[in-house]
Amino acid sequence: MSEKNLLSVRDLVVHYETDEAVTEAVNDVSFDIKPGEILGMVGETGAGKTTIGMSIMGLLPKPPAHVISGSIVFEGEELLPTSPEPKKLFDFAIRRKRRHEEKGLERMLRTIRGKKITMMFQDPMTALNPVMYVGDQISEVLKIHENLSDADAVKRACEILEMVGIPANRYKEYPHQFSGGMKQRVVIAIALACKPDLIIADEPTTALDVTIQAQVLAMMKDLQQKLGTAMILITHDFGVVADICDRCVVVYAGEIVESGNLTHIFDNPMHPYTRGLFGSLPNLEVDTERLTPIEGLMPNPMNLLPYCSFFTRCKEKCDDCMKGNPKLVEVEPGHLVRCFVTTAGKEK
Amino acid sequence: MTKYILKRILYIIPVMFGVIVVVFLMKAATPGDPVLELLPATATEEQKDAMREELGLNDPLPIQFVDYVVGIVTRGDLGTSYKTKQPVMTEILQRLPNTLIVAVLAMALSQVIATPLGILAAVKQNTWIDNLIVFFTMVGASLPTFWLALMLIDLFSVRLHLVPSMYNGTVAGWVLPIIVVSFGAISQTAKGVRTNMLEIIRQDYIRTARAKGQKESIVIFKHGFGNTLIPVIAGIGSGLSGQLGGALIVETVFAIPGVGKYVADAVTARNFPAVQGGVIVLAFICTIISILVDVMYTVADPRLKTNLMAPAKKKKSSKAAAANGGA
Numbered sequence: 001m002s003e004k005n006l007l008s009v010r011d012l013v014v015h016y017e018t019d020e021a022v023t024e025a026v027n028d029v030s031f032d033i034k035p036g037e038i039l040g041m042v043g044e045t046g047a048g049k050t051t052i053g054m055s056i057m058g059l060l061p062k063p064p065a066h067v068i069s070g071s072i073v074f075e076g077e078e079l080l081p082t083s084p085e086p087k088k089l090f091d092f093a094i095r096r097k098r099r100h101e102e103k104g105l106e107r108m109l110r111t112i113r114g115k116k117i118t119m120m121f122q123d124p125m126t127a128l129n130p131v132m133y134v135g136d137q138i139s140e141v142l143k144i145h146e147n148l149s150d151a152d153a154v155k156r157a158c159e160i161l162e163m164v165g166i167p168a169n170r171y172k173e174y175p176h177q178f179s180g181g182m183k184q185r186v187v188i189a190i191a192l193a194c195k196p197d198l199i200i201a202d203e204p205t206t207a208l209d210v211t212i213q214a215q216v217l218a219m220m221k222d223l224q225q226k227l228g229t230a231m232i233l234i235t236h237d238f239g240v241v242a243d244i245c246d247r248c249v250v251v252y253a254g255e256i257v258e259s260g261n262l263t264h265i266f267d268n269p270m271h272p273y274t275r276g277l278f279g280s281l282p283n284l285e286v287d288t289e290r291l292t293p294i295e296g297l298m299p300n301p302m303n304l305l306p307y308c309s310f311f312t313r314c315k316e317k318c319d320d321c322m323k324g325n326p327k328l329v330e331v332e333p334g335h336l337v338r339c340f341v342t343t344a345g346k347e348k
Numbered sequence: 349m350t351k352y353i354l355k356r357i358l359y360i361i362p363v364m365f366g367v368i369v370v371v372f373l374m375k376a377a378t379p380g381d382p383v384l385e386l387l388p389a390t391a392t393e394e395q396k397d398a399m400r401e402e403l404g405l406n407d408p409l410p411i412q413f414v415d416y417v418v419g420i421v422t423r424g425d426l427g428t429s430y431k432t433k434q435p436v437m438t439e440i441l442q443r444l445p446n447t448l449i450v451a452v453l454a455m456a457l458s459q460v461i462a463t464p465l466g467i468l469a470a471v472k473q474n475t476w477i478d479n480l481i482v483f484f485t486m487v488g489a490s491l492p493t494f495w496l497a498l499m500l501i502d503l504f505s506v507r508l509h510l511v512p513s514m515y516n517g518t519v520a521g522w523v524l525p526i527i528v529v530s531f532g533a534i535s536q537t538a539k540g541v542r543t544n545m546l547e548i549i550r551q552d553y554i555r556t557a558r559a560k561g562q563k564e565s566i567v568i569f570k571h572g573f574g575n576t577l578i579p580v581i582a583g584i585g586s587g588l589s590g591q592l593g594g595a596l597i598v599e600t601v602f603a604i605p606g607v608g609k610y611v612a613d614a615v616t617a618r619n620f621p622a623v624q625g626g627v628i629v630l631a632f633i634c635t636i637i638s639i640l641v642d643v644m645y646t647v648a649d650p651r652l653k654t655n656l657m658a659p660a661k662k663k664k665s666s667k668a669a670a671a672n673g674g675a
Contacts, residue, residue, distance in 0.1 A: 059558055114561035121559075126552040130651055131574050141560040174650040190560065 005032040005073075006230050007056065007117075007198055012070035014051050014254075017063065021302040025051045027254040029070075030328075033198065038224065038231045040241035042277070043251035046298060049234045050122070052251075053200040055080075056232075057119050058109040074117065075197070081105055115145040118191040119200040123207050124183035128175040134186045135161065135171030141193045157193070164189045164219065181212035188216070192223055199224070199231045205240065217243055238281060242266065247334075250274050253299055253309040256328065260335035270337040272316045308340070316341050349646070349653070356639045360632075367631040368420070372413055375620045385618045386430050426628065427621030431614075436625035440607060444629070446515075447606035450598065451591040454526045455584055458533035463573075463580065465534070466541025471568055473546060481538060488535030493594075497528045497601040515604040525602045533587050540583050544576040551575070577648035585641035589634040 014026035026048045033039050041049050054060045056072055058079060072079040081102055086095040121127040129137060139157035142148050148156065158168035164185040175183055184204065191199050204220065205213040221244040224231055233245055241248050242262065249259040250273065258271040269275045276294035296313040299305060307322045308314070314321070321340055328336040329343040337343050383399045391399075400406050404415060419425035426436040469481040504524060505513035511523045548554065549572050557571040558564075595608030607626055614622035646652045 057559055059555060110561045110563070112561070113559055119559045121552055121556060123552060127556045129553040129557065129571050129575070131577075131649060132571075137556075140557075140562065144561050176651045187556075190556070 004034075006035045006037075007072070007074045008032040009052070009056070010071045010073075012052065012055060012072065013068040014048075014055055014060065014070075015066045015068055017066050023301045024304050025065075025254050025301055026055070027304070029251075029254070029256055031249055031256065031259065033230050033232065035197065035230055036228045037247065038221075038233060038245045040245035040248040041232055041234045041251060042236060042238060042241060042248060044236055044298060046301070047251045048254035048301075049251055050202055051254075053119060053202050053232065053234055056200060057113060057117060058105070059113075059119070074112065077108070079105065079109065079112075111145075114141045114190075114196075115194045116196055117198045117200065118194070118196040120187050120191045120202060120204045122203045124180060124187050125207060127187050128183055130175055132174070133172050134175055134178065135173075138186065138189050138193055141190055145194050157189075160189045160193050161186075163192070163223070181208055181216065184208055184212075184216055185219075188220060188223075192227065192229075195227050196229055199229055200234070201231055202234045203236070204233075205237075206235070213240075220244070238266075238277065250277070253304065254301060255309060255338065256336070257310065257338045258336065259328075260332075264332070264335035268335070270331055270335070270342045271310075271339050272314045272342065273310050276313070276315070308338075310339075352646075353639075353643060356642060360635050360639075363635050364628070364632060365417075367628060368417060369413075371624045371627050372416060375624060376409055378618075378620075382430055382618055382620060420628070426625030429614075429622050430619045431617055431622070436621045439622070440610065440625055440629050443605050443607050443610050446604050447592060447595045447599070447608060449522065450525050450529055450595065450604065450606070451588055453522070454529035454533060454591065455587050457526060458530040458537055458587070459580070459584060461530070462534040462537035463541050466538040467545050467568065467573060469538065469542040470545030470549060478542075481542070485535040485539045485542075488531055489539070491531070493528060493532060493597050494601055496531055497524070497598060500524050500528060501601075513602075515602050521602075525598050525604060528601075529591060529598055533591075537580075537583050537587070540579055541576060544579045545572060548572050548575050578645060581641055581644045581648060585637050588637050592630050592633060 008031075010030045012026055012029045013024075016023040016025055029048075029052055031039065041052070043049050051060065051065070054065075055067060056074075056079070060067070067080055070080065071082075081098060083097050083101050084094060085098060128134065135154065135157050138160055139148075139150075139153035142153040142156050143150070146153070146156075154171070158171055161168050161171060166182060166185055166189075170178075175186070178186065184207070188204070191201075201220070205216050208216060217240060220231075223229075224244075233240065235241060245262065247259070247261050248265045249256050250265070250271065251257070252273050258265065258269065258274045265274065266278075269278055273294070280291050280293045282291055294313055299309050299312065305311060307324055308317075308326055311317055311321050316339075318341055323340075326338050326340045326343075328338045330336050331343055382403070383396050383405070387395060387399060404412055407415070416427070419427070424437055426440070428434065429436050429439060432439065465481050465485075469478045472478045501513045501524065504510045511520045512518065513524070515521045515525070545568075549568065554567060554571055557567045562571075592607075595606055596612045597608075598604070599606040599609040600612065607630065611623055611626035611630075613619075614626065
């Protein structure tokens with residue numbers, strides 16, 4: 001590791017706890033991001049990708065969300081509380097300490113959110129306040145973090161609007177007067193306004209049609225390079241990953257099952273799930289009638305198995321797979337896989 | 349925008365026509381002879397006939413109706429009160445300010461108190477604060493107005509001698525009626541604001557605002573409350589209309605000379621012109637309120653401005669206003 005990590009997530013475990021059940025949304029996730037790097041995070045819906053993103057932002061809805069353990073270090077600062085949680089009703093001292101720490105963290109997170117780490121949300125249709133001018137929604141973030149006067153903030157917001165390809169004279173319009181693609185551009189503008197160090201882009205193009213997707217992606221890549229921002233791109237589209245990412249992690253049932261650079265993942269996928277994902281993509285070179293989906297459904301995160309979570313759907317499973325949950329194994333430098341079968345004998 | 353407002357004002361005409369027809373037919377369908385009420389029991393047949401002729405009761409119904417409508421439209425004439433022989437319009441206009449003062453001030457007071465309570469309850473959902481507020485809104489909504497009025501009179505007037513127990517023209521005299529009326533409205537509004545806020549603080553744009561690093565208080569008030577204005581305005585509108593129609597109880601308890609009491613007295617006295625006039629005036633005010641509410645909507649929610657051309661929605665609200673007024 002030549003460069004220092006911008007963000008490192010270690011052993012993150014997040015549960016959603018309700019009266020009925022505990023949903024194990026994120027299990028033991030660890031990854032790093034270096035400055036200026038684009039990390040793709042791939043997985044199907046419900047795999048826990050958004051929860052990972054929200055944990056980094058400190059925006060998990062609590063309750064029901066519950067960070068059980070783990071650490072998130074951003075620019076050398078820990079973003080998760082370290083003091084123990086009160087277990088019993090009468091642990092007043094512990095509770096007070098915890099609350100104090102949470103308050104302090106929240107204060108610190110407020111200076112980070114929108115300034116150093118920003119998030120682009122999934123659905124541009126609902127991510128903007130319907131009763132505020134789009135321009136004001138951009139200048140708001142500038143006013144919070146950059147100590148600008150109103151006039152300066154408006155001026156900057158207009159520049160940013162132009163940067164994402166929206167004429168500045170549309171500053172005083174409402175979100176409903178914008179098309180979906182333009183709303184997404186506004187969301188991107190909000191995320192880029194303070195030139196953050198890290199952007200968490202949560203399926204930024206999923207709600208858009210394909211032609212706009214390409215435009216928006218090209219723009220994001222372009223702006224990301226100009227500003228030197230690191231990015232976590234949450235998506236379920238390998239095409240998007242191939243387009244703009246440097247590295248990629250594959251998330252399944254709240255776990256990272258495979259991670260590596262694009263060559264590792266695209267040319268030498270090792271985990272049966274990754275292989276299955278590629279198998280379900282259309283291939284221009286092979287003449288097939290139908291795509292081959294991965295059979296079955298993701299396991300219910302309220303009721304995870306004590307062994308490999310992909311077991312029930314796996315085509316390469318063996319009896320040994322039921323012995324326990326496999327660890328992430330480095331099969332070649334930078335390429336980590338969580339599988340007993342395919343990594344057997346390849347451990348380094 | 350102007351076109352929209354003008355259009356909404358034009359809608360008053362059919363609505364009010366409907367109200368007048370219903371009110372007029374009600375009188376025609378009601379048994380009893382007003383002449384017997386007006387004249388002493390010793391009056392002769394000739395005197396009664398002369399009275400009927402004078403009141404136009406011998407004309408066929410359609411003619412009576414046309415006379416009535418023409419009178420309203422051209423002279424603002426709602427007929428003459430059987431009881432006092434005064435023009436009904438004059439009598440109502442004398443009493444209307446009293447009713448409006450109670451309704452408007454009570455509404456204002458309840459909004460000022462209920463909105464923060466509702467927001468607080470939503471933000472602190474499932475804590476003891478929320479539970480306490482919800483408990484009080486339930487209590488407040490289930491207390492009958494007349495009972496509350498009597499209890500407050502007993503406490504503040506009879507025991508503590510702080511305020512007069514009845515209307516006497518002084519400012520202090522308004523205090524109890526306004527409190528009584530706003531009590532129910534507070535419960536209703538707080539509940540409504542809470543429900544709406546709960547929905548809104550789960551919206552994506554609230555998350556976006558938080559992701560900007562905005563302070564929680566600003567997130568709630570600027571982004572959250574700004575989006576609850578529509579139901580708040582609707583609540584004010586229906587609260588005002590409801591209070592105008594339901595002014596009777598509080599006006600009776602506190603002996604306030606208002607329109608509600610006027611109409612109620614007129615009903616028992618078979619004073620038809622007064623009943624009709626009261627209902628028509630109240631219905632008219634309710635339609636005006638409904639127009640104001642619709643116009644305020646477009647101010648509160650820019651999305652509605654784009655939809656102004658859709659006529660289906662507007663008709664519905666006019667009908668609702670008519671139903672409100674007739675009630």
